[in-house]
Amino acid sequence: MRGNRLFKKMLGMLFFVTFISISFSAGYYIIELLPLRLNEYVRYLATIVTSIAIMILIGHLIHAIHHNKRVNIYLEIIDALRKIANGDYNVQLDFNMDKKNEMTDIINHFNHMAKQLKQMEEMRQEFISNVSHEIQSPLTSIVGFAQALQFNKLTIEERNHYLHIIETESRRLSKLSDNLLKLTSLESEHHPFERTDFRLDQQIRTIILACEPAWLEKELELDIALDNIPIVADQDLMSQVWTNLIHNSIKFTRHRGKITIRLQQIDSLASITISDNGIGISEIDQFHIFERFYKADLARERSKSGSGLGLSIVKRIIEMHEGTISVKSELEKGTTFNILLPIS
Incomplete structure (x- = not known):
């Protein structure tokens, strides 16, 4: 769609310049019938007008190409944002920009944001992994020694030892839970803070x-x-x-x-x-x-x-x-x- 509009603009400008060139070519026959000085003046004027028309065409073409390039950049950014929204943080925009402008600033800030989000996701996954590990260790001990207590041939000393381990590991789980809640609360903006x-x-x-x-x-x-x-x-x-x-x-x-x-x-x-x-x-x-x-x-x-x-x-x-x-x-x-x- 955008490529068709760009082609139509280029075709229109080409027809415009062609029309100007044909008009001046036809006018040369009339120019030859004019006096010498007037003839030179009209030729000079025709050259200027033709040059201006060509410059207008080139300017429009550059603007259209630049506009189309910007549209492509915007589409790339939208696509990258869609990936981030779906949880894919391995996104980096890379455009060869000749000079620094507001677009390069947007791209740099976007890449920085994507990098920070990726690091936060890695920290989140590591946090979940660590919590799972810390919880699994005492739970394994509790389950194991609770099963061992079911044997009738255990001595009183062995039973008391196993019960002591279960109590110790239960306290460790409780402390872990308290610390997790405490750290989460401290890192939020709503933790009570009274000086x-x-x-x-x-x-x-x-x-x-x-x-x-x-x-x-x-x-x-x-x-x-x-x-x-x-x-x-x-x-x-x-x-x-x-x-x-x-x-x-x-x-x-x-x-x-x-x-x-x-x-x-x-x-x-x-x-x-x-x-x-x-x-x-x-x-x-x-x-x-x-x-x-x-x-x-x-x-x-x-x-x-x-x-x-x-x-x-x-x-x-x-x-x-x-x-x-x-x-x-x-x-x-x-x-x-x-x-x-x-x-x-």
Whole structure:
């Protein structure tokens, strides 16, 4: 349809130029009968008019071709959008444009959008795969030991052991479910976020005392120095941060190890450092430690297993408070988490 319209336009312009050429050719016979100077003047005028007609034709042809090229680009974009709507994100537009204009900007933005959507889809699939794996592991244990309990020849000690495993795995499932709901809520725009004034040093000290049974059991040495710092933040969310980080330090510090906790003010920021001399984190693992479901290899023992969501939740809460969190670690030497938070 569009090709037919373009052909008709070209044919019309060709007839127009042909008509002009024939008219001037016929006029040359009359021009020969005119005086010499007038003859030259008319020839000169005829050349100009013919040149203008040819330039008009070329201009129309260029415009028609350019317009047709733009139509093709629009059709390609519409087709690419249709693919994305159907879940196909492997789409990239590639047009050879001579110069940068609004069309090249549209194409570049479209390609960037398609790339981002593809990455989000990959993350979604990985997330579903990780959730399935994390759920399947405790469920397998629960089903297996529940079936084992049906044997009558088990001793009381064996039954109690199997029941303990079932209870442990059930709690792990419950914690995974809670963390998933919590992380989903934190990443939404509707999570309750209420800033209040409170003493950050008092909050951290309360969390340390709540963890006392755990660090006493491992006979850990605690080196604590907390400056008096009031802060404006969501008290409940910040409590989750310190609980998670301190629990991790206790979990991955060996018997009779040492944990150091520091709180001080640096300009308008509260600086919190939580260090231990535990098993440490490899350099490769440090790049992924805040990712969902990521667990360092040394943390894959059943006794130290977790959902791999705790540090993702911590990072999200810190970001909600416009703060930063970083980690430094070395295998067999320990780990240090450093948090910077705006005081108000």
